[in-house]
Amino acid sequence: MKRRLLSVGAALLAVAASVLMFVKPADAAVGLHVDGRNIVEANGQPFVMRGVNHPHVWYTGETDSFADVKALGANTVRVVLGSGKRWGPSTDVADVISLCKQNRLICVLEVHDTTGYGEEGAAASLDEAVDYWISQKSALVGQENYVVINIGNEPIGNVDAGQWTAATTAAITKMRASGFEHLLMVDAPNWGQDWQYVMRDNAQAILDADSRQNTVLSIHMYAVFNTATAITDYLDRFEDNGWPLVIGEFGWRFNANEVDHETILAESQARGLGYLGWSWSGNTDPILDMATSFDPARLTTWGERIFNGANGIRATAREATIFGGGPTGTPSPIPTPTKSPTPSPTGGGKACAAEYRVVGQWPGGFQGEVRVTAGSSAISGWTVTWTLASGQAVSQAWNATVTTGGSVVTARNVSYNGSLGAGVATTFGFLGSWSGDNAVPTLSCTAT
Incomplete structure (x- = not known):
């Protein structure tokens, strides 16, 4: 009888354990995470990135930039860091996260040293990038509500772009084995532009490699994406398959062969895709600067467009609910709209x-x-x-x-x-x- 009661008790404990496991699985999402093709916060509220890239590793003294991009409406900043292989090492990760949080910005942190690996001889591998993240783990753990880890910037060049799939799978696996629970972001090969479609054609394998199912794919759109067709065809494939995607970098059409930024902005808004423009300031080619010499009062044509134009940051950004939520931009110096006295359409013809x-x-x-x-x-x-x-x-x-x-x-x-x-x-x-x-x-x- 005693043995039978013990058996019944054990069975009840097993059922209770299974119920508990069903309610809260071991790999339950923590902080920012993927839900289908969307990024959501811990409370389940969708979060759409609207922000810019900031070249912090090369301009570590430009800390006012965090407040400046926030004042212009951004809800996210992608921060360039260095692992020490080519730049840095960035040992101020805790300070960077603090600047993001003080300014109510979601922080996307990326290792830039991996740029063009396989084609660029000095580049770091994705495995070396993961080693850097492990070295900074104490600053990152507990920040899952505020931080996205972009494992490595544009991690494979145009030479043997096919190696990207195995390298990315291994990097994600190593990050999870090391205990990181953050939302991970992975860039495409071909210097981020995926023109050979390695990321597009292996997207599901990469997502499946994440034991926490918490990875978002990132495409960088420059001259490869200089037509509306190229952009929409690529985005359609990800949307049709339900794959999470952000546009982690893009520039603007400063000449006829450059990226069609108008389509990127319009399609991102229509599809609920996050975007992060390149870049705030400090480019060796200043045509890509949004602010001249890091001065928010001296926005360039590109800066005016992305912050203040249709489908731009000021018009579409919503602050993360972890900070309170709502529109993030401050009013223009003269914000009152002025309307023309144009009459309403009338008549039965085409008007x-x-x-x-x-x-x-x-x-x-x-x-x-x-x-x-x-x-x-x-x-x-x-x-x-x-x-x-x-x-x-x-x-x-x-x-x-x-x-x-x-x-x-x-x-x-x-x-x-x-x-x-x-x-x-x-x-x-x-x-x-x-x-x-x-x-x-x-x-x-x-x-x-």
């Missing part, structure tokens, strides 16, 4: 109306936005025109093809926003300069 507003204004410059609304019938295209006041000029535009002839500005739809259903609206934006009076024009809208 449209355009509404103009000043989104932000600063001495000598401003950001404008135009909302185009179809009339009571669907339209397949639209054209908006207006006349610039004396001293005004348009320097850059997005979501429309904008030309200027004398003082007349003509804006035409692009391929993806010309067809509008009855009463449906779309917007395009632009950056401009002004002197004297930044007058609001009267707009004319015609539809086809």
Whole structure:
């Protein structure tokens, strides 16, 4: 009888243990983690990265940059660190994390020494990058709500890009065996651009290699992604398969062969993808700087676009709920929008109306936005025109093809926003300069 009671008790204990294991498995998510194709916080709230890269290892004294990018609206900063193989070693990880937390930014930490391994002779291997993370483990453990570990930047070059799969699998396995519970980020080969599609074609194997199922893939988009088709085709593959992805680096179209940043921004917003632009300042090629000499009051064309433009950081970033949540940006110096007195669309034919507003204004410059609304019938295209006041000029535009002839500005739809259903609206934006009076024009809208 005693043996039977002991057997029953043991069985009950086994059932209880199985229930407990079902409620909280050994590999339960801690802090930031992957849920399907999304990144979520520990409380289950989605988190979409909107931020920039900061070259900390080369400019360790530029610590004001964390506050500066936060003030411009970022919710995330990707911080360049060095393992000591080529740069650094970065032994100030605890200080970097503290700067991120003080400024209510999620911290993506990356080892830059791995850049171009296999093609760049001085580069560190992913295994060496993991050794660096292990050496910094005391600063990282307990920071899973705030820190993403990007194991190695652009870890394989264009020579034998196929080695990326085994190297990445081994790195993830070693990180988990060493006790790291953080969300891990892994960059693509081909200097991050994956033009041979090694990451795309082996994505599931990489995700399966993580015992905690807590890895996000990262694509870097530069000149390989200089058309909307190249960008959308790549993103479609990941979305169709439910793979988690962020755009860990990208630049802007400063000439016709460069990255189509407008598509990246629009598609990221439409798909709920995180993005981190390259880079805040300090590039040897300053065309990629967002701020001149780390000065937030001297934003470049690229800086104005990514922070203040449509689908940009200020408009779309939401602070992590671990810090309180909500929009992260501060208002523009003159934030009150000014609308043009353009009439609403009327009539049964193909018609449209355009509404103009000043989104932000600063001495000598401003950001404008135009909302185009179809009339009571669907339209397949639209054209908006207006006349610039004396001293005004348009320097850059997005979501429309904008030309200027004398003082007349003509804006035409692009391929993806010309067809509008009855009463449906779309917007395009632009950056401009002004002197004297930044007058609001009267707009004319015609539809086809």
